[in-house]
Amino acid sequence: MLNFLLSRLLSALFVIFGVSCLVFFLIHLVPGDPVEVMLGESSQPADREALRAALGLDQPIGVQLINYFHGLLHFDLGESLHSKRPIADILMERIPATATLAAAGLLVAVVIAFPLGIMAAMKKDSAWDSGAMLFSLFGISIPNFWMGPLLILFFSLWLGWLPVSGQSGVASLVLPALTLGTALAAILARMIRATLLEVMGEDYIRTARAKGLSERAVIVNHGLKNAMLPVITLLGLQLGALLGGAMITEIVFSWPGIGQLTIDAINRRDYPVVQACILLISLTYVVVNTLTDLVYAWMDPRIRLGGGR
Amino acid sequence: MRLWFPAVIFLLWLVLALFGPLFALSPDHIELSRILLPPDSHEWFGYDDLGRSLWDRLIVGAQTSFIVSIAVVTISLLIGVTIGSLSAFVGGWFDHLVVRIIDIFLAFPGILLAIALAGLMGPGIDNVVIALCVVGWVGFARLSRAQVMTLKNRDHVQAAIALGAGRSRIIFKHLVPLIAAPLIIEATFAIASVVIAEAGLSFLGLGIQPPTPSWGSMIRDGTRYMLVAPHMVLVPGIALMLVVLSVNLLGDRLRDWLDVRTRDRN
Numbered sequence: 001m002l003n004f005l006l007s008r009l010l011s012a013l014f015v016i017f018g019v020s021c022l023v024f025f026l027i028h029l030v031p032g033d034p035v036e037v038m039l040g041e042s043s044q045p046a047d048r049e050a051l052r053a054a055l056g057l058d059q060p061i062g063v064q065l066i067n068y069f070h071g072l073l074h075f076d077l078g079e080s081l082h083s084k085r086p087i088a089d090i091l092m093e094r095i096p097a098t099a100t101l102a103a104a105g106l107l108v109a110v111v112i113a114f115p116l117g118i119m120a121a122m123k124k125d126s127a128w129d130s131g132a133m134l135f136s137l138f139g140i141s142i143p144n145f146w147m148g149p150l151l152i153l154f155f156s157l158w159l160g161w162l163p164v165s166g167q168s169g170v171a172s173l174v175l176p177a178l179t180l181g182t183a184l185a186a187i188l189a190r191m192i193r194a195t196l197l198e199v200m201g202e203d204y205i206r207t208a209r210a211k212g213l214s215e216r217a218v219i220v221n222h223g224l225k226n227a228m229l230p231v232i233t234l235l236g237l238q239l240g241a242l243l244g245g246a247m248i249t250e251i252v253f254s255w256p257g258i259g260q261l262t263i264d265a266i267n268r269r270d271y272p273v274v275q276a277c278i279l280l281i282s283l284t285y286v287v288v289n290t291l292t293d294l295v296y297a298w299m300d301p302r303i304r305l306g307g308g309r
Numbered sequence: 310m311r312l313w314f315p316a317v318i319f320l321l322w323l324v325l326a327l328f329g330p331l332f333a334l335s336p337d338h339i340e341l342s343r344i345l346l347p348p349d350s351h352e353w354f355g356y357d358d359l360g361r362s363l364w365d366r367l368i369v370g371a372q373t374s375f376i377v378s379i380a381v382v383t384i385s386l387l388i389g390v391t392i393g394s395l396s397a398f399v400g401g402w403f404d405h406l407v408v409r410i411i412d413i414f415l416a417f418p419g420i421l422l423a424i425a426l427a428g429l430m431g432p433g434i435d436n437v438v439i440a441l442c443v444v445g446w447v448g449f450a451r452l453s454r455a456q457v458m459t460l461k462n463r464d465h466v467q468a469a470i471a472l473g474a475g476r477s478r479i480i481f482k483h484l485v486p487l488i489a490a491p492l493i494i495e496a497t498f499a500i501a502s503v504v505i506a507e508a509g510l511s512f513l514g515l516g517i518q519p520p521t522p523s524w525g526s527m528i529r530d531g532t533r534y535m536l537v538a539p540h541m542v543l544v545p546g547i548a549l550m551l552v553v554l555s556v557n558l559l560g561d562r563l564r565d566w567l568d569v570r571t572r573d574r575n
Binding site for chain 2: 011014015016018019022023026027029030031137138140141142143144145146149150152153157239240241242243244245247248251252262263266267271274278281282285286289
């Protein structure tokens with residue numbers, strides 16, 4: 001277990017390092033002179049040099065990289081070119097909105113997917129099953145940026161039940177969460193159905209039935225519990241898609257989170273902010289994935305007691 | 310759903326994309342008297358906020374999504390398979406390095422890296438293709454690496470090594486043909502996700518630039534007029550959904566047909 005823990009943490013640290021490097025080099029992808037692009041063609045040479053020095057772009061690349069990591073380790077992400085405020089402060093303001101949205105989306109996904117997946121597996125090849133899989137197919141095939149407008153059209157504009165956008169209490173969270181959660185629910189329901197079907201064919205399920213347990217107890221205590229392991233892994237991996245989807249969902253619903261900040265920063269050519277946003281989201285994803293792996297290991301006695309993989 | 314439905318939609322997409330230019334379309338032609346006109350018997354899909362025919366724009370948008378997705382999937386497939394199978398076949402430190410690099414790329418959730426790349430490199434169809442390839446090769450590399458790992462100790466590969474065949478010959482003659490089935494299936498699903506990704510980037514204003522139509526930017530334009538002209542957001546969205554749906558269905562069918570671990574998705 002300790003070996004597994006250490007190797008997992010070590011590889012997570014490596015990935016964090018790699019991701020940070022990649023994000024550092026992103027600014028060098030800006031065509032031409034990034035300083036000129038940021039300030040505009042009509043900017044004064046003196047201003048350009050000032051910004052170049054402020055961003056450290058006048059120094060050798062090695063020094064830039066060291067300064068960048070020095071800053072990261074001290075949570076100093078630099079200043080926004082647009083608002084001149086520390087980027088760390090701006091991010092802190094935006095994190096709650098994105099976290100709320102992602103959590104609500106996850107909740108929607110879990111609430112839809114579990115009943116749907118279990119029902120589909122229990123009544124395999126029935127109308128319920130085909131219905132659930134049809135939902136899942138549509139869920140996978142409808143992108144966030146169309147699902148959102150579609151929901152707004154029906155529930156806000158035609159039925160008038162929910163607000164179109166903005167952040168005013170729970171009502172305004174419903175549509176963004178549905179938009180974000182549906183795709184994940186679709187994938188999750190499919191996975192739950194497939195793993196449950198696989199598990200229900202195992203010997204220990206037959207044993208559980210043979211010893212006279214109710215079907216409910218068989219499914220919940222023996223079937224679901226074992227089917228949970230791959231589902232948890234998938235959930236951790238899909239959280240990335242959820243975070244990525246949250247960015248687009250935020251744009252659709254004018255939700256003031258990290259996603260909107262990223263796109264605004266791209267449009268304002270505020271590249272340090274873009275880098276910080278990308279870094280924040282991907283590092284969150286790495287941390288969540290590592291935690292998922294650890295939870296998985298903790299839940300699976302074969303790994304917990306086996307000492308490494 | 311039966312096979313004919315996705316097959317028809319897919320073929321329609323293909324034909325419209327390939328032969329669209331023959332229709333003498335005018336996606337940029339503005340008719341001020343027809344601004345936001347809803348669909349009618351004359352113009353099936355109506356007009357947009359500038360009085361341009363949605364039908365014409367839809368077809369040119371089909372070309373855009375088709376060209377981008379085929380280009381991205383082909384390039385990603387070539388790069389990914391080469392790196393992935395070479396990594397598995399060579400092994401050692403090279404393999405370790407490749408696995409680490411793949412891990413780093415996989416750490417960027419979903420479309421995020423593509424958003425960052427397209428945002429920094431600037432919009433345009435070529436940058437969209439580059440951005441999506443940078444994201445796309447990883448899946449193919451991981452898949453072909455895993456597949457080659459299980460195959461490289463087979464007798465016929467050992468025989469080829471013993472006969473003195475070169476690496477590229479062994480990889481492309483003796484290994485890749487064996488892993489073609491899962492790669493084809495992965496490529497099919499990749500087409501669906503690239504279609505969504507291209508539309509997503511264009512929706513964000515980071516992809517194909519106006520006036521060139523893309524389904525994504527058409528949806529974005531439509532969201533501004535949802536109350537008065539819902540057809541503007543419905544038409545491109547339904548087209549996008551149908552294409553993605555049928556490509557996914559074809560992928561499922563292909564998987565069943567080629568019998569690659571049907572248990573996985575079931």
